Amino acid sequence: MAESTSSPTPVPKVNDDIPSFKAHLANSNRIIAIIGAGLSAASGVATFRDKTSPWATYDSFMISSPAGWKRDPGLVWQFYSSRRREALLAKPNAAHYALVDLAKRKEGFTALSQNVDGLLERAGLEIRDHDGKSAGEENNSGQLIRLHGDLFSLVCAGGCGYVEHDNVDDPVYGCRVLAEEAIKERMARVHILGADMDLGKKPPKVSALLFEGIALKNKRILGEEKFREANPTVGDAKSLRDVQDRKGKNEEIGKEVGAKGGGETLALHSGIDKSELPQCPGCKKDLLRPGVVWFGESISEKIILETDEILDKSDGIDLCVVIGTSSQVWPAAGFCERARAKGARVAWVNTRIEDCKSRREDDWVFLGDAGEVVARILEP
Known part of the structure; x- marks a missing residue:
């Protein structure tokens, strides 16, 4: 039997030519940034893959899914209280500010962020389509779409419609079981499988x-x-x-x-009783939960429509920058190819070449810490 003479598909070379990228950026009007956890890792916010986190060995579906919430809301709230605290202590890094500066220079820029830590907002990037603090208010002029919600919004888990924005209380609603020391003490004493x-x-x-x-x-x-x-x-x-x-x-x-x-x-x-957790002030019978999208949940139809409008505009897209994401979570994993189909050239920023899976020959690939690399390549 004759051996196959077909050669393997060539792997695109790493193109880290900053001058050519900047030249394209300068001439680009419509720019999409697809943002993942790597952007905030430089600010000390742990990613789900970060093995240094005390939560790294827990099954993500036990602490961040509807099924996990149903079986143990106390454990879920412990995890998200720790994440809220970590995000509150973190500060926006140079990359966050570089993206804000780019948004000021380029009116056609939009950030599609999977992050829930609020650092882009604190750096000054205005949210597009935030329900707002006043009933009926909407902001469609902002350049940030938060795909997965944010840690500092609270919603009724029972679906009564109660929503609360910008809650930065620590612990949430003064719940003592969610205070930092209480969580540490319980984790040291109650060894939950995982x-x-x-x-x-x-x-x-x-x-x-x-x-x-x-x-x-x-x-x-x-x-x-x-x-x-x-x-x-x-x-x-x-x-x-x-x-x-x-x-x-x-x-x-x-x-x-x-x-x-x-x-x-x-x-x-966890052994935490529901009565010890944040209660919904609206219906007064169900718990409050973090206003984030969990594994197994869908992004809201409102956000999907907003994103589709951005990605499907007839005037095309000039540049797509994929920052700090392994592109494994849908629908965000498909945004890059949709932008490419609209004419965009693609630039990747990541610490691992393996996470730039769908890169092509004419893409830019910048390897390194997103906090430093993004600030460098976006510098005017």
Whole structure:
């Protein structure tokens, strides 16, 4: 059988020619910036992939999804209270201010941001289509569309329609269980499955949802009278992880459980009662939740229509700058190609070349810290 003589698809070279980029920028009128967490990482705001965060080992669907909220709103509120606090302590970096300056120079500039930390707004970029603090007010002149909401908006989880903007209280509504020290103390005392329990310093491949499913199955097999509910231990989690790793890539587990032993109990829930969490002042029966888009939720129709209007304008797009995003979350992951279809040349800013997946031969690729790179390439 003859071997194939076809050559592999060539990988585009990295084009980091700042002068040619600036020349194109100077002649561009309609500019789209697609912004991800890498922009704010330079300000100290942890990304979901940041392994230094104390929340890095938690399953994202347990702390940032409708299912996670339904099973344990206390754990979700702990996570988002920590994120709010982190964002409040952070300051806009040079890249945030460079984008604001670009917006002043280029009326046709629009930022499509997946970030929820409020740093672009604090740097001075005006929000497009914010519901506003006064009933009925809208602002369609702004150049920032917040695709995933923001940490400092609160909405009724029950859907009564209550919305509150710009709430920077810490803790939220004075809830003591959401204060910084209370969260640290509870995380040290209540080891929820999903936290790193010396299982090799990697996120366990087992979750609270798996153990709950096993318990439910055992309950059905044994019956109500014989079944005795108990939380899993570190040893239980490690055993399951050993099995899963052997079935997978046969990776080294790392350190043994060690001094903690295999019998330490792992909790499945935070143990926080709903009465201890922010209550909706509108309906007075449901909880408030962060005004962000969770995994498994759709971006609001209003935002989708706004974004479509920007991307589908008949006069085309001159330049698309993709900043600090791995382009894995839809619909934002498709914005670059839509801009390209409208005639845009594309520039990528990221720390990893692997995250510039759909780059082409005539794209610019600038590798490095977004806080520094964006400020440098956008400098007039």
